[in-house]
Amino acid sequence: MLAFCGQDKCSIDSSGRIKLSQRTMADFAEQPEGHVVLRCLPEGALAVYPENIYLRMRQGEPDPAEKAASSLLFRRTLRQFGALSQPDEISAQGRITLPLAYREHAGIKAGTEVVVVGVEIGLEIWSSERWAEELKRVNEHMLEKGEREMAADLVNRPNN
Amino acid sequence: MLAFCGQDKCSIDSSGRIKLSQRTMADFAEQPEGHVVLRCLPEGALAVYPENIYLRMRQGEPDPAEKAASSLLFRRTLRQFGALSQPDEISAQGRITLPLAYREHAGIKAGTEVVVVGVEIGLEIWSSERWAEELKRVNEHMLEKGEREMAADLVNRPNN
C-alpha cells in the first residue's frame, strides 16, 4: 500500500552505513533475508531496488558471451550494469552498507547527511546538495512543460 | 543470482598476483570447471572469463580452417583471440597470477592498485587510472542520453 514514497533525512555513520526508517524497512520486509540490489545512477545518486525489480530491468540478452566477444559497445553495456550494480543486504537492525566506490559515485562522504527518497519501485539515496539540485531541475522542467502546454493551447485549439 | 557484479579495489603483489574477494570467488565456484580464461581487451584491460563462457564466445565460427585460408581479416581475428587469450587458474586461496605480458597490456605495474570489475559474464581487471577514465566515459554517455530524453519530452509531447 503506497510503498516506497516520501523523503527521509538520515546520516551515514563512519563505516558508510545508513539506518532506514521504519516505513522503508516495512516496504522491503518481503525481501528474503533482506536481499536488495544497489545501483549507481548516472545522475549521481544510488538506487536500492528489490531483487525482482532489478531482474526485470535487466532481463535478457539472448547470447551475451558471443556479443561480448565481438562488440566493444556491448562490453560497455555489460560493464555499465555489472560494475554499477551489486547485491546488498539490509541487516536485522535495518541498516544498509554502501560500498566506498558507490558512495564516491554519489558524492556521499562518511558522517554527512543524506536524503532517502521513495521512487515507487524502490529507493534512491542522494547527498543533500545533489538532491536539492535535482528537485529544482525537476520542477523547472515541469514548469517549462506547462508553459509550452499553454502556448500550444493558444495555437492549436483557439475555439475551445 | 546476480553473479559477477560490483567493483573491488585490490593490490597486485610483487609477483603479479591478485587476491579476489570472497564474493568473486563464490561466483567462480559456481562455474562447472575451475579453469578460467584470461584475455587482453582492446580497451586496455584484462578480462577473466569462466571457461564455458569463453568457449561460447568462440563457437560462432562454423569452419575456421576454410575461412583462414581465404581471408586475411579472419586470420587477424584468430590471431587476436589466440595470442591475447590464455588459460589461467584461481588458486586454492583465491589468488590469480597475471602474466607479465598481460599486465603490460593493461598498464598494471607490480605493487600498484587495480580495480576488479564485474561484467555479468565474468570479470575485468583495470588499472585504477584507466578504470576512472572508462567510468567517466560511460557516465557521460548516459548523462548525454538523459539530456536528450528531457529535451524530447518538452518538444514532442506537450499534452502529456
Place this chain on the structure above:
DNA sequence: TTGCATTTTGGTAAAAAATGGGTAATTATG
C-alpha cells in the same frame, strides 16, 4: 649431471576494515 641462482608458489602473522550491538542524545507524542 650437479650445483647455484632466480622465480614461483603457498602459508602465516600483523594490520586494516567490516560487522554487530549497546548507549546516550534527540525527536516525536500524549
Place this chain on the structure above:
DNA sequence: CATAATTACCCATTTTTTACCAAAATGCAA
C-alpha cells in the same frame, strides 16, 4: 512536561586484506 520511540555515535569482536617469509620449482652454466 513526561514518556516513548527513534536516531546516531561509539566500542568490541570478527573477518578480510596485505605484506612478508619459507619452501619448492625452474632454468642455467660449469
